[in-house]
Amino acid sequence: MREAITIKNLSYTYSEDTRALESVNMTVHEGERIAIVGPNGAGKTTLLLHLNGILHGTDGQVEVFGKSVDKVKREEIIKDIGLVFQDPDDQLFMPTIFDDLAFGPINLGLKEDEVRERVEKALLTLGLSGYENRCPHHLSYGEKKKASLAAVMSMEPRILVLDEPTANLDPRSRAELIEIIKGLNEREGITIVTATHDVNAVPTLADRVYVLNKRIIAEGTSQKIFSDVELLKENNLEVPEVFKLFEVLQCFGYNCEELPLSVDDAIEHLTRTVETEGGHIHLHIHKHTHDQVRKLKDKYEHH
Ligand SMILES: Nc1ncnc2c1ncn2[C@@H]1O[C@H](COP(=O)(O)OP(=O)(O)O)[C@@H](O)[C@H]1O
Ligand SMILES: [Mg+2]
Structure with a gap:
């Protein structure tokens, strides 16, 4: 199967004493569901920020569908890959939900009716139809999380990257979001990359797991990774x-x-x-x- 994301020897240093990533290698195939698990401060968010060119490696390279993220314009990359930030307030900044969801498609230069169509489709997918005129800042946290995913989905990316999608959600919102993410993979074949330390969500959200702790510590099926209690303990991770x-x-x-x-x-x-x-x-x-x-x-x- 086609390689959706290829990461080769990626290192990133914020400052001399914060080496966040050390020679990370990772391959994600199209249609796969990958989880990146690791304790707080392991470099998960840092890694995700490289996937759509917000950060650029101190060393190494990242390719999306064979194109080097460093060499392609950001507008090109974000057509293929959508990143949902952990904090929805980082994603939603317009006065209404409609404006937030329309922002990306308008920047792609789509016509007004195409923009409207994309917004309606994304709202429907996330169960948010009727929220068009709501103000993002007045939504519940669960609704904000869904709206930020909708804002990314309105770009119709082939790869969806999620940073701690289940963090701070109540049980119903958490289950709903997991189902929605699963559905996007099953129905639309969207490649899913999830960074999380919520190990109970991993078996449902991922076919394959990378354990990250600055470096890639291990890779394999959920079954393989969670059977290795020593590995989990050493990397400060829970067992489901x-x-x-x-x-x-x-x-x-x-x-x-x-x-x-x-x-x-x-x-x-x-x-x-x-x-x-x-x-x-x-x-x-x-x-x-x-x-x-x-x-x-x-x-x-x-x-
Ligand atoms: N903007 C930043 N400036 C300096 N150091 C940072 C910044 N963001 C993250 N770090 C550091 O990089 C390391 C990895 O952080 P992060 O990628 O947020 O980990 P995770 O998402 O796995 O919790 C941590 O040591 C963190 O303190
Ligand atoms: Mg993080």
Whole structure:
């Protein structure tokens, strides 16, 4: 498949004592969903700001669909790649939602009716139809997050880059946003790159994960990355709760080769187990069970 983003040996230094990125290599294929996970200060935001040419590497290079971000005009890059900032107040700056969503398409030089069409489509996708005349600053945080994604979607990018999309959202807004992002990939084939430290969202949002801590520490499927508890601990990352629960169940004799990473995976797993074991799940407590559980809890202790 075509390479959507290629990052080669990218380094970035804010000042002598802040080396934010060190020789980062990354490849994202068209249609893929990638998560970049890492603790606070790992360089996630810094990396994303290189993807659409806001920052330029001290060393190395970034290509989007084979074009070097350093050599192409920013107006060209933002047609392909849309970046949703963590803070919606950085994205929304016009008096109305309509103006915010129309801003990009107007700058592309589109005609008035095309601009209007793009704005309506983006609002519909985000469930914000009817918000055209609302003032961004009077929206709830969840609505602002959706509006900032809509402002990016009105540019119809092939690649969507999101910085901590689930941070500070209440559970319903969080679930809605995750569904919307998933849908954009499934229905429109949009390539998704998400930077996050919300590990519980990763299995649903990504097919492949990069662990970033200035350098790329590891790369692989969610299953591979989250099975490596030492890796997660060393990089100050949580393990998804569902994963921990099924490891506990294993101590009680639950038979499970591949631990589920999301509630949906868990439902599938439990259903399969009940069906193959004659309508029951068999658990036990042996002499060693409590020791095993204690060891497991020690393993997950952070410090
Ligand atoms: N504008 C800036 N000026 C100086 N240092 C910065 C700036 N932005 C980020 N940093 C530093 O760069 C490092 C990486 O930050 P950042 O990319 O925001 O990490 P993350 O998004 O993973 O939390 C941190 O040490 C941070 O303090
Ligand atoms: Mg950040």
